[in-house]
Amino acid sequence: MAALRTRTLTATAATGAALLLGAALAQPAAAVELPHSAVAYFATGSDLTGTRFAVDTADSGCHDLPAAAASAVDFTTANITVYFNADCTTGRPGQPGDLSYALGSLHWANFPYPAVSYRVTG
DSSP: OHHHHHHHHHHHHHHHHHHHHHHHHOOOOOOOOOOSSSOEEEESSGGGOSOEEEOOTTOOSEEEEEEEEEEEEEOSSOOEEEESSGGGOOSSTTSOSSOOEEEOTTEEEEEEEEEEEEEEOO
16 A cells, blocks of 8 residues: 555656646747737738838739738738749749748738738738
8 A cells, every 4th residue: 555655646746747847848928019900011020020011901912022021910801912932923932833821811920931022812
């Protein structure tokens, strides 16, 4: 019976230590300052930081960004297709392909590659 108690106490202590260690090592979620109104813009830094470039959601033409963007927010009813090449060309940066990024209405994102151009799609 003493051996069973020792194993139970040891298992309980190990579980408690693992939970405490996990809590101590857990990283907080990224602190992103989200807008509180209908707005769409690109940002040069991740998590909507850095220089911002406004999006006119009424203009469905292709637009090259003045500088590469690492993130964007779309808190409007429009959808935005993001491209990693100039002139709304699909593909990875400098490579042909069918890759683009769909930034949906009421979303924000950090991009896998620098965003270079975009088109409002609806």
